[in-house]
Amino acid sequence: MRPEMMKQVEELRGVNAIKVKEAKEKGQKVVGTYCVFSPHEIAMAADAIPVTLCGTKEEPIAAAEEKLPRNLCPLIKSSYGFAVTDTCPYFYFSDVLLAETTCDGKKKMYELMGEIKPMHVMNLPPQSEGEENLEYWKNEMMKFKGFLEDSFETKITEEKLKEAIKLGNRERKVMKDLHELNRLKPAPLSGKDMMMAQWLKGFNVDKEAGIEIIEDLIDETKAMVDRGESPFTKDTPRILLTGVPIGAGSEKVLDILEESGASVVALENCTGYKGLDRMIDEEKEPITAIAEKYLSTPCSCMTPNNGRIDLLERLVKDYQVDGVVDLTWQACHTYNIESYNVGKFVKEELKLPFTQIETDYSDSDRGQIKVRVEAFLEQIQG
Amino acid sequence: MITIGIDIGSVATKAVMMEDGKRILAKHITPTGWSPKESGERVYREVLEKNGIQRSRVDRVIGTGYGRVALDFADKIVTEITCHGKGAHFLHPGTETIIDIGGQDSKVIRINKEGQVLDFLMNDKCAAGTGKFLEVMSNTLEVDISKLSTLAEGQKGKKINSMCTVFAESEVISLMAEGASKGEIARGLLESTANKVMVLGGRIGLVGEVFFSGGVSKIPLLRSIMDEKMKNSLIHSEDSQYIGAIGAAIVGVKKL
Numbered sequence: 001m002r003p004e005m006m007k008q009v010e011e012l013r014g015v016n017a018i019k020v021k022e023a024k025e026k027g028q029k030v031v032g033t034y035c036v037f038s039p040h041e042i043a044m045a046a047d048a049i050p051v052t053l054c055g056t057k058e059e060p061i062a063a064a065e066e067k068l069p070r071n072l073c074p075l076i077k078s079s080y081g082f083a084v085t086d087t088c089p090y091f092y093f094s095d096v097l098l099a100e101t102t103c104d105g106k107k108k109m110y111e112l113m114g115e116i117k118p119m120h121v122m123n124l125p126p127q128s129e130g131e132e133n134l135e136y137w138k139n140e141m142m143k144f145k146g147f148l149e150d151s152f153e154t155k156i157t158e159e160k161l162k163e164a165i166k167l168g169n170r171e172r173k174v175m176k177d178l179h180e181l182n183r184l185k186p187a188p189l190s191g192k193d194m195m196m197a198q199w200l201k202g203f204n205v206d207k208e209a210g211i212e213i214i215e216d217l218i219d220e221t222k223a224m225v226d227r228g229e230s231p232f233t234k235d236t237p238r239i240l241l242t243g244v245p246i247g248a249g250s251e252k253v254l255d256i257l258e259e260s261g262a263s264v265v266a267l268e269n270c271t272g273y274k275g276l277d278r279m280i281d282e283e284k285e286p287i288t289a290i291a292e293k294y295l296s297t298p299c300s301c302m303t304p305n306n307g308r309i310d311l312l313e314r315l316v317k318d319y320q321v322d323g324v325v326d327l328t329w330q331a332c333h334t335y336n337i338e339s340y341n342v343g344k345f346v347k348e349e350l351k352l353p354f355t356q357i358e359t360d361y362s363d364s365d366r367g368q369i370k371v372r373v374e375a376f377l378e379q380i381q382g
Numbered sequence: 383m384i385t386i387g388i389d390i391g392s393v394a395t396k397a398v399m400m401e402d403g404k405r406i407l408a409k410h411i412t413p414t415g416w417s418p419k420e421s422g423e424r425v426y427r428e429v430l431e432k433n434g435i436q437r438s439r440v441d442r443v444i445g446t447g448y449g450r451v452a453l454d455f456a457d458k459i460v461t462e463i464t465c466h467g468k469g470a471h472f473l474h475p476g477t478e479t480i481i482d483i484g485g486q487d488s489k490v491i492r493i494n495k496e497g498q499v500l501d502f503l504m505n506d507k508c509a510a511g512t513g514k515f516l517e518v519m520s521n522t523l524e525v526d527i528s529k530l531s532t533l534a535e536g537q538k539g540k541k542i543n544s545m546c547t548v549f550a551e552s553e554v555i556s557l558m559a560e561g562a563s564k565g566e567i568a569r570g571l572l573e574s575t576a577n578k579v580m581v582l583g584g585r586i587g588l589v590g591e592v593f594f595s596g597g598v599s600k601i602p603l604l605r606s607i608m609d610e611k612m613k614n615s616l617i618h619s620e621d622s623q624y625i626g627a628i629g630a631a632i633v634g635v636k637k638l
Contacts, residue, residue, distance in 0.1 A: 347501070354501075368506045371448075375463035379499045 001229050005217040006193050012200040012210070013248075017089040019205040023049055024093050029152050032094030032117075034079060035102060036245075036275040036297050037124065039141060039290050043098070044164035044207075045156045046148040051090045052202025053097075055079035056247030058361040060087060067112060073329045074361040075245065076105045083116050090203065091117075096151055098144065100124055102301040103334055120147040128295050128302050138291040145287075161286035169279045171207050174214045176276040181221055182265045183319050186232035188225050191241065191254050191264025198272050199247040232263040237380045240315055242268035242308075242342065243327035243335050243356075250361050253327050253369060260373050266319045268312055269327070274298060277311060300334035308338070309345055316350050323353040323380045325373075330360045353380050385442045386429065387630025388422055389462065390414060390449030393485040393513070393597060395421040397429040398627035399440075403472075403635035408433040409624055418449025426455070442634040446626050448486075460633050463491055463502050468632045469625030470593040471497025474617050478590030481583055481608075482625075483575075483598035485513040490583045497632075503586045509547040511578025513598045518547055519571050522554050523564050530568045531603040539569035550574070569603075576607045591615050595622040 031043040032053040040050040060081025082088040097119040099110040122140045125133035204210030281289040298307030324346045328335045339356045346354040389396045399408040410429040445453035446465040470477045480491040487506035520527040544550040609616045
């Protein structure tokens with residue numbers, strides 16, 4: 001009961017590794033990014049290919065720990081590990097790297113990573129609200145624009161920015177439409193498949209082709225819904241997974257949730273819905289519109305982060321959620337501290353069961369996580 | 383309806399047979415040893431034999447505890463969190479919070495008036511505040527863990543600063559070298575354990591009557607130390623060790 005198109009989706013990372021090589025041979029430039037704050041549209045307007053390099057695997061972590069402290073977020077270690085071991089084809093093919101001053105850990109890791117490839121760092125303003133903060137972020141956009149124009153000896157015109165915005169929005173919209181299929185009860189897609197489809201978009205060298213694959217996936221899934229097919233039943237507990245980003249290799253908690261009989265219907269994280277919620281305004285001046293959209297990303301590195309509470313409230317309602325699981329990577333202080341208020345909100349305002357799971361990329365604590373997940377699902381099912 | 387709950391813990395395996403989830407008919411305990419599967423089967427056999435009950439009279443068997451997956455003859459397996467909730471509620475219906483300290487983990491569970499779990503927090507990654515901590519330290523002091531309470535009685539505790547069991551062991555050895563008595567150190571160890579548990583409890587909120595269970599709850603002086611530290615009333619029962627198995631037997635009565 002799994003859409004056939006998922007096989008094509010799964011092949012995207014491999015297929016695109018070849019496509020990016022071919023694109024490079026034709027003289028195209030590649031911009032490696034690490035974050036949902038990263039303005040892909042500016043890279044696209046420079047005729048460059050933006051790719052997501054955020055590390056989601058355990059393997060390169062040992063190499064990263066030679067320079068980085070062990071007591072650090074696994075995502076940061078994995079990202080750096082891929083860079084120093086040169087085991088990611090997308091990193092290999094990146095001409096320049098784009099970094100942002102999100103959390104403390106990333107900021108300092110980027111100092112080391114910047115020694116490996118040319119890197120441009122964008123500085124996030126202190127807050128996401130307020131005119132002065134938007135102006136600051138717009139100025140950072142301009143600096144990134146200038147960096148790409150110099151690095152690639154090209155001109156980024158207003159026209160190109162508008163085209164990039166349209167294409168970026170189309171990609172965001174189709175991913176959003178896909179995610180929203182899981183509002184149905186029972187959800188037609190497993191959380192695992194939803195996560196894979198969302199995560200793999202970061203490798204789309206050819207965005208048009210990527211959009212088409214997801215459109216086909218949406219059509220096939222809708223047909224399955226019409227035939228009453230789903231991996232779940234109306235009684236399957238519906239979980240919203242929030243917190244830190246996950247991907248292929250770091251989806252342990254999502255897997256355990258679904259192995260234990262839950263349906264992960266929504267992903268309130270950077271992997272899933274967080275970057276899809278808001279489109280870029282196509283009527284406004286492009287730099288302003290791009291800056292507004294990206295600055296509104298409800299990440300825990302920003303303070304305050306009320307946008308995340310608002311988004312959680314909407315998703316819980318729209319997706320008929322039965323329980324919220326908040327995932328925190330070990331040593332991620334911002335999501336860890338924020339978990340207290342998120343938990344309070346979910347339990348007291350939304351009156352739903354809530355649990356926080358703190359872990360890393362390793363497999364050593366599967367048993368412990370399984371007990372917590374099973375107990376949580378027993379709590380939901382009453 | 384006759385149900386049997388089997389709780390396979392890291393140290394001991396318990397079985398409780400109940401009628402309609404309302405009356406305890408029999409209970410039995412055996413060491414878990416090497417094989418959770420083997421001890422599960424053994425405790426089941428023994429609780430039936432001891433009471434002259436035929437297998438055919440048993441309507442349902444529910445398994446819980448860390449070794450629950452090994453119970454291939456169970457009708458359902460349920461986590462010890464849910465079972466402890468039901469079990470504590472049975473033994474003391476006014477219970478609102480459960481503190482369970484076992485051999486290898488500690489947990490705090492909040493339940494409602496029906497014994498259903500509202501929230502829970504577990505520590506199963508760190509030996510501090512678990513039976514393992516006291517076992518290691520008792521070895522270092524060369525006393526049996528069952529003697530810790532009487533040894534520490536009336537003593538002024540030597541403060542143990544280390545959070546980590548491994549480093550606390552070094553600290554205990556240093557204290558012994560400096561001439562501290564075993565009784566003073568034992569008191570310090572019990573206070574350290576009590577503090578760890580209070581921190582865990584504080585994170586979830588110690589509400590109402592607090593039921594204290596698990597092997598470590600059998601230490602009388604630890605119970606008094608915690609009772610002093612808490613504003614809530616601390617409940618303990620002779621059958622505390624059986625609350626998982628009792629809860630499992632009660633779960634067995636519900637429609638599966």
